[in-house]
Amino acid sequence: MIDDDPLWDPEAAPDAELVGLRAMLAPYSVAARGIARWPALRIVRRRRSVGRWWPLAAAAVMLIVSGLHHHRLQWEAGRSWALDGPMRTLAEGQRIATGDAGTSIEVARIGRIELSPDSVLRLVETRTAHHRVDLEHGHLRARIWAPPGYFGLSDRHREIVDLGCDFEVWKQADGSGRAIVHSGWIAWRSGMDEQLVPAGFEVHFDGERITLPLRMDAEPALRQAMAAFETQRLSPHGDHDAFARVADRVADVAQDTDAITLLSLLTEYPELASGRLYPRLARALGVSVDPTHRRAWQTGSREAIDAWWARLPVQPKRWWLNWRDAWA
Amino acid sequence: MDAYLQPTTAKPVAFDVALWTRAARRGSQQAFAELYTRFAPLVHAILLGRTRPALADELTQECFALAFARLDQLREDGRFGAWIAVIARRIELPSREALAEVPEEIPDPQATPEQRAEAARVLGAISSLPEAYRETLMLRLVEGLGGAEIAALTGLGAGSVRVNLHRGMRLLRAALGITEDAIAKETSP
Numbered sequence: 001m002i003d004d005d006p007l008w009d010p011e012a013a014p015d016a017e018l019v020g021l022r023a024m025l026a027p028y029s030v031a032a033r034g035i036a037r038w039p040a041l042r043i044v045r046r047r048r049s050v051g052r053w054w055p056l057a058a059a060a061v062m063l064i065v066s067g068l069h070h071h072r073l074q075w076e077a078g079r080s081w082a083l084d085g086p087m088r089t090l091a092e093g094q095r096i097a098t099g100d101a102g103t104s105i106e107v108a109r110i111g112r113i114e115l116s117p118d119s120v121l122r123l124v125e126t127r128t129a130h131h132r133v134d135l136e137h138g139h140l141r142a143r144i145w146a147p148p149g150y151f152g153l154s155d156r157h158r159e160i161v162d163l164g165c166d167f168e169v170w171k172q173a174d175g176s177g178r179a180i181v182h183s184g185w186i187a188w189r190s191g192m193d194e195q196l197v198p199a200g201f202e203v204h205f206d207g208e209r210i211t212l213p214l215r216m217d218a219e220p221a222l223r224q225a226m227a228a229f230e231t232q233r234l235s236p237h238g239d240h241d242a243f244a245r246v247a248d249r250v251a252d253v254a255q256d257t258d259a260i261t262l263l264s265l266l267t268e269y270p271e272l273a274s275g276r277l278y279p280r281l282a283r284a285l286g287v288s289v290d291p292t293h294r295r296a297w298q299t300g301s302r303e304a305i306d307a308w309w310a311r312l313p314v315q316p317k318r319w320w321l322n323w324r325d326a327w328a
Numbered sequence: 329m330d331a332y333l334q335p336t337t338a339k340p341v342a343f344d345v346a347l348w349t350r351a352a353r354r355g356s357q358q359a360f361a362e363l364y365t366r367f368a369p370l371v372h373a374i375l376l377g378r379t380r381p382a383l384a385d386e387l388t389q390e391c392f393a394l395a396f397a398r399l400d401q402l403r404e405d406g407r408f409g410a411w412i413a414v415i416a417r418r419i420e421l422p423s424r425e426a427l428a429e430v431p432e433e434i435p436d437p438q439a440t441p442e443q444r445a446e447a448a449r450v451l452g453a454i455s456s457l458p459e460a461y462r463e464t465l466m467l468r469l470v471e472g473l474g475g476a477e478i479a480a481l482t483g484l485g486a487g488s489v490r491v492n493l494h495r496g497m498r499l500l501r502a503a504l505g506i507t508e509d510a511i512a513k514e515t516s517p
Binding site: 005007008009010011018021022024025026027028029030031033035036037038129130149157190191192193208209233234235237240243268269270271298299300302 | 360361364365368369372376381385388389392403404409410413417418439443446447450451456457458459460462468469470471472473474475476479482483484485486487488489490491493494495497498499502
């Protein structure tokens with residue numbers, strides 16, 4: 001099916017501006033430059049030297065000696081989970097549907113899920129360091145004691161990954177829902193999109209998008225401003241000035257405790273640093289407005305953005321994707 | 329130039345990233361080739377937004393060589409695309425001085441000097457945009473991918489890609505000093 005938006009669908013009715021730009025820039029593509037095929041370079045895998053691994057081996061021995069922690073994190077691939085109620089166990093690929101009463105599920109040995117009444121959950125995959133469930137609809141509360149990324153909720157569209165915490169998720173059958181974090185952090189991931197949500201914050205999501213994190217006890221004025229911002233954000237044909245105006249309104253009503261919301265917003269839309277959000281966030285973080293830093297932020301400089309994330313009093317457990325130690 | 333306008337290398341959505349990544353871990357040359365063919369436009373688009381075209385070409389292959397050599401550091405096989413995108417965003421570029429010694433190359437010998445200068449100006453304007461718009465527009469305007477292909481390649485939702493494309497185009501027009509009036513004049517019969 002052909003979409004009538006030529007920017008989206010190259011097969012749509014041609015647009016003179018796009019055709020011109022495409023013709024001008026096509027010589028820079030991988031196909032035009034002759035690098036579309038893998039040149040079969042020899043891949044040299046890095047060898048782990050005995051010397052480098054000796055301290056880790058020693059640490060592993062210490063863990064084995066201390067015993068329980070190591071054992072707790074291990075889980076045979078595909079092994080069933082224990083649960084309260086008549087089913088007793090939940091196997092990989094199996095669903096559990098609660099009726100009038102909820103149930104409690106052991107997440108391997110690393111935590112527990114409380115599944116509310118009228119909920120359906122499927123165990124997608126379970127093995128050491130990787131346990132995934134799909135909450136098809138309903139509500140759950142998960143308390144996990146494991147390194148970041150061990151546990152998560154995943155479906156076709158997204159993953160909500162535990163970064164060592166206690167959180168709740170409500171989900172409708174149409175894929176929309178809400179998540180709140182009681183302690184630690186969660187990361188919401190969809191493709192290359194990642195949103196970090198700390199304790200005390202909530203997010204709403206649909207089949208595709210997630211809102212920016214908002215304090216659970218946010219003032220009504222900020223809730224209203226963020227709702228207006230989210231509406232503009234989802235509108236591909238929205239007016240840029242209107243987008244900047246609703247962002248400024250967020251800055252006007254935000255408090256210092258809303259720094260995460262402002263930081264998340266400016267991280268996703270760095271061009272909005274030209275408006276009132278940047279000085280408001282600077283005030284919330286207790287830093288002065290530096291024109292050089294601001295200009296760098298506006299162009300999306302990771303260094304500039306990371307420098308202010310690093311000022312948060314509580315840091316997320318370092319996650320591998322959009323965080324500064326993702327690639328060193 | 330028309331030959332470049334054919335759809336490029338993105339493969340259908342059914343491409344199983346985890347499967348090919350697992351095969352690459354075992355050293356399969358076919359898996360290296362499949363992953364490269366699939367993700368080279370993404371890596372190249374990211375690098376083109378960071379540096380000059382000749383260097384972007386070279387670094388594209390270097391990013392893959394690095395990634396394949398360090399596959400043991402990738403925690404989830406299905407996320408190879410997101411992982412190599414991070415590598416492309418963070419790979420160290422040569423210093424300004426070293427770059428100055430690399431001669432300028434002519435990407436399209438058939439183009440006039442004015443056309444080449446205009447292409448460089450547009451490429452520079454896209455490179456000045458924030459990352460989300462820059463990368464999406466590079467994939468659309470340079471690599472020639474459609475929105476659905478960009479969504480499949482980046483793992484972003486279709487709505488996000490559409491928003492990035494439209495908002496990015498508005499910012500690009502502003503950066504190039506193109507007004508809405510000029511577009512209306514250009515496109516009117």
